[in-house]
Amino acid sequence: MSTSARSGYHHGDLRAAALAAAMxxxxxxxxxxxxxxxxxxxxxxxxLYRHFTDRDALESxxxxxxxxDLLADLTxxxxxxxxxxxxxxxxxxxxxxxxxxxxxFRVMFTNACDEGNEQRVEAADQIHQLLQAAMQLVxxxxxxxxxxxxxxxxxxxxxxxYMDGKLAAASNKEVxxxxxxxFAAILAIRDS
Numbered sequence: 001m002s003t004s005a006r007s008g009y010h011h012g013d014l015r016a017a018a019l020a021a022a023m024x025x026x027x028x029x030x031x032x033x034x035x036x037x038x039x040x041x042x043x044x045x046x047x048l049y050r051h052f053t054d055r056d057a058l059e060s061x062x063x064x065x066x067x068x069d070l071l072a073d074l075t076x077x078x079x080x081x082x083x084x085x086x087x088x089x090x091x092x093x094x095x096x097x098x099x100x101x102x103x104x105f106r107v108m109f110t111n112a113c114d115e116g117n118e119q120r121v122e123a124a125d126q127i128h129q130l131l132q133a134a135m136q137l138v139x140x141x142x143x144x145x146x147x148x149x150x151x152x153x154x155x156x157x158x159x160x161x162y163m164d165g166k167l168a169a170a171s172n173k174e175v176x177x178x179x180x181x182x183f184a185a186i187l188a189i190r191d192s
Contacts, residue, residue, distance in 0.1 A: 015051040017041045019065060022058055026103045034058060059107050060114040066104045067123035073097045074130060081134040088183040090134065091155040092176045098159035099175065105159065128152075158182065 021040040025032040033055055038045040052058040073093050081087050098105040114120050131148035139147055158179050161167040169175040 014041065014043060014047060015061075018048055018051060018058070019061055022062055023065065023104070026062060026107065027101060029103065056111075056114070057117075059111070060117045060120055062104065063108040063114075064117060064120040064123050066101070066108040067120065067127060069101075069104075070094070070097050070108070071123065071127050071130065074127065080130065080137065082137050084138055084184075084187050087134055087138055087151060088180045090131070091151070091158065091183050092179045094155035095159045095162060095175060095179050096172065099162055099172070102163050105163070109156070154183065154186065155179075 018037050018041055022032050022037045025036065025040065030036075034048050034052060035045045037058065038048045052061065073096070074090055076093070077089065078086060081090055113124055128148060131151055132144040135142065135147035135151060136144040158167070162169070162175060167178070169178060
């Protein structure tokens with residue numbers, strides 16, 4: 001057990017320490033459970049049950065953190081995209097996040113959103129709002145909600161194709177270029 005995890009607990013931040021430990025274990029490819037996370041942070045399993053009712057609740061909390069991190073990546077360069085090329089860059093950022101953090105990405109999207117976790121619902125909604133606002137700016141005559149769903153489906157599909165090895169690339173730069181090209185090809189059909 002690390003000193004920082006123990007000191008975090010003593011400072012009353014067991015939930016944050018447990019999430020950090022679970023995230024580390026998840027992204028390292030280690031199997032984790034509430035008991036394993038409790039051992040990692042140096043507390044008894046019942047202490048964690050005060051913060052997470054079960055493994056699903058812990059995974060939902062991890063998904064919430066992932067959604068917040070994804071939103072930060074999507075808005076890092078520009079809060080709201082204003083051009084079709086900017087929309088393509090959102091897809092690039094989405095795919096890059098998935099490839100950089102595949103285990104977390106799968107936790108975020110494998111199961112249905114936990115409607116009982118208000119923070120997770122809000123984090124997912126913020127991403128959808130960003131996509132809707134971007135689509136409305138770029139395609140004012142279109143249905144922003146439907147376009148946001150279509151853009152998300154495109155980026156999510158590309159991410160999964162790369163994560164599952166169906167598409168291959170020699171570098172992150174090559175992945176980004178392929179995502180841009182595929183997105184531009186879809187828009188080109190609209191203009192033809």
